[in-house]
Amino acid sequence: MMYGFSFHRPKSLAEAADVFARADDPTYVSGGHSLLPTMKSRLAAPSDLIALTHLPELQGITRDGDRVIIGAAQTHASVASAALVQDALPALAQLAGSIGDMQVRHRGTIGGSLANNDPAADYPSAVLALGATIVTSTREIHADDYFDGMFATALELGEIITAIAFPIPKSAGYAKMRNPASRYALAASFVAKTEDAVRVAITGAGSDGVFRWSAAEKALGASFDSAALAGLALSADDMLGDMHADASYRAHLAAICTQRAVDNQGRLTLL
Amino acid sequence: MRQLAITVNGEVRTADVEDRTLLVEFLREGLGLTGTHVGCDTTQCGACTVIMDGQAVKSCTVLAVMAEGAEVRTIEGLADGDRLHPLQDAFSRHHALQCGFCTPGMIMASLDVIERHGADLDAQTVRHELEGNLCRCTGYHNIVKAVLDAAGRGSPR
Ligand SMILES: Cc1cc2nc3c(=O)[nH]c(=O)nc-3n(C[C@H](O)[C@H](O)[C@H](O)COP(=O)(O)OP(=O)(O)OC[C@H]3O[C@@H](n4cnc5c(N)ncnc54)[C@H](O)[C@@H]3O)c2cc1C
Ligand code: FES
Ligand code: FES
Numbered sequence: 001m002m003y004g005f006s007f008h009r010p011k012s013l014a015e016a017a018d019v020f021a022r023a024d025d026p027t028y029v030s031g032g033h034s035l036l037p038t039m040k041s042r043l044a045a046p047s048d049l050i051a052l053t054h055l056p057e058l059q060g061i062t063r064d065g066d067r068v069i070i071g072a073a074q075t076h077a078s079v080a081s082a083a084l085v086q087d088a089l090p091a092l093a094q095l096a097g098s099i100g101d102m103q104v105r106h107r108g109t110i111g112g113s114l115a116n117n118d119p120a121a122d123y124p125s126a127v128l129a130l131g132a133t134i135v136t137s138t139r140e141i142h143a144d145d146y147f148d149g150m151f152a153t154a155l156e157l158g159e160i161i162t163a164i165a166f167p168i169p170k171s172a173g174y175a176k177m178r179n180p181a182s183r184y185a186l187a188a189s190f191v192a193k194t195e196d197a198v199r200v201a202i203t204g205a206g207s208d209g210v211f212r213w214s215a216a217e218k219a220l221g222a223s224f225d226s227a228a229l230a231g232l233a234l235s236a237d238d239m240l241g242d243m244h245a246d247a248s249y250r251a252h253l254a255a256i257c258t259q260r261a262v263d264n265q266g267r268l269t270l271l
Numbered sequence: 272m273r274q275l276a277i278t279v280n281g282e283v284r285t286a287d288v289e290d291r292t293l294l295v296e297f298l299r300e301g302l303g304l305t306g307t308h309v310g311c312d313t314t315q316c317g318a319c320t321v322i323m324d325g326q327a328v329k330s331c332t333v334l335a336v337m338a339e340g341a342e343v344r345t346i347e348g349l350a351d352g353d354r355l356h357p358l359q360d361a362f363s364r365h366h367a368l369q370c371g372f373c374t375p376g377m378i379m380a381s382l383d384v385i386e387r388h389g390a391d392l393d394a395q396t397v398r399h400e401l402e403g404n405l406c407r408c409t410g411y412h413n414i415v416k417a418v419l420d421a422a423g424r425g426s427p428r
Contacts, residue, residue, distance in 0.1 A: 001291070002291045003291070004289065004290070004291055005290055005291060006290055007290040007334065007336045009336075032332060032333065032334065032337070033314065033332060036314075036332050036333075036334070037313060037314050037332065040312065040313070041313075049290070049334075051337065077326070100403070101317070101400075101402040101403025101404075102327060102380065102383070102384070102400045102401070102402070102403055103317060103320060103327050103328050103329045103380065103403045104314070104329075104403060106326040106327060106328050107328055107329075107332070107333065183402065
């Protein structure tokens with residue numbers, strides 16, 4: 001059983017921040033699908049849980065010119081099934097539809113996933129490759145300045161993610177190899193092509209969490225063809241290694257995923 | 272402790288809960304609805320699946336207080352007296368259960384899948400959307416057949 005805590009359902013963003021500021025050792029909770037398992041195994045014992053998903057500021061999926069804006073409280077299932085996302089960013093919709101399982105997708109949220117920044121999570125790769133902006137209760141943070149290593153982000157204590165703004169690329173693709181038991185990515189690559197650049201972000205594999213593969217970006221910028229990746233390799237020294245996959249295997253998988261993501265723009269590819 | 276009201280199988284039900292009480296504990300211990308099972312308690316197996324406001328969720332990973340005011344459906348709400356729900360009937364006819372431990376969660380998850388996809392349902396979709404429900408006995412084939420049958424798709428009786 002979890003340690004005890006007090007549950008709060010604030011009426012506004014301001015009230016949420018206020019409750020946070022006054023509590024002893026508080027934590028926000030969205031879908032609870034990273035937080036509650038951690039609390040149940042007694043790896044976390046916050047004094048106060050502050051619910052966010054009902055707040056109006058965190059809702060909605062809209063298109064604003066050349067950007068898609070997704071409220072932080074949107075569940076993975078709602079992103080996967082939104083016609084607007086399917087049209088403008090099909091690879092992102094399909095990425096959301098590949099997270100965990102149906103029940104996890106009904107509860108887990110994009111804001112929670114990005115605040116958590118699990119090194120094997122899916123969304124961080126899309127956010128980084130698309131150069132998205134994380135909108136918070138106090139400011140806007142560009143993806144390049146947001147991810148700060150495993151389970152670490154640029155968020156300040158008490159700061160709340162309210163939305164994520166994704167620029168619409170010319171095309172994008174996502175390829176991943178899942179751990180067949182946990183279904184988290186062993187390695188995955190999100191490749192986005194814009195008017196003037198190519199961005200490649202790898203998740204699941206890096207020992208420092210999600211990262212951009214700049215050598216691949218350069219090669220693909222010169223020629224957007226998976227053949228351009230021939231001869232490029234990631235160093236196993238920078239990869240995670242565990243009982244599921246060692247570091248050199250992950251380095252290899254990440255490169256294969258990148259090729260598949262280039263070959264299959266506009267969709268998700270499961271290896 | 273606080274008193275919490277949740278609509279379960281169409282009836283408003285109340286029980287005393289702590290803030291840390293899980294939805295599955297509210298159902299099993301608070302209301303005595305023991306059809307919803309706990310297989311893993313780590314959000315993996317799906318035995319605890321119930322439908323909350325129209326969506327299948329793992330009730331071991333939802334706080335009871337998060338379901339305050341929600342509509343929850345459990346396996347106990349499916350049969351009409353002695354008449355089994357079509358999904359229960361299909362599971363029985365297709366031998367989609369052996370020990371039966373996973374069955375309540377399988378059926379509640381399948382209900383959501385059928386309600387969302389209706390006549391468009393195919394075997395691949397059933398397999399994808401039941402990934403969060405583990406069965407250690409059947410090997411899944413008969414479960415997929417039962418779900419397609421109950422949805423009115425394929426598998427002769
Ligand atoms: C069985 C299982 C399989 C899974 N498989 C995958 C997978 O394949 N891929 C994947 O990417 N993920 C997977 N997940 C994780 C899932 O996607 C989580 O839902 C997600 O990581 C966290 O979102 P949440 O809304 O549940 O956040 P919560 O668990 O509620 O919160 C997580 C953390 O973020 C903080 N937080 C939440 N919302 C905000 C906000 N708006 N602003 C600031 N801080 C916030 C919380 O304080 C907490 O520290 C899986 C989870 C489970 C249980
Ligand atoms: S008991 Fe809830 S997922 Fe296993
Ligand atoms: S019938 Fe035994 S676990 Fe599924």
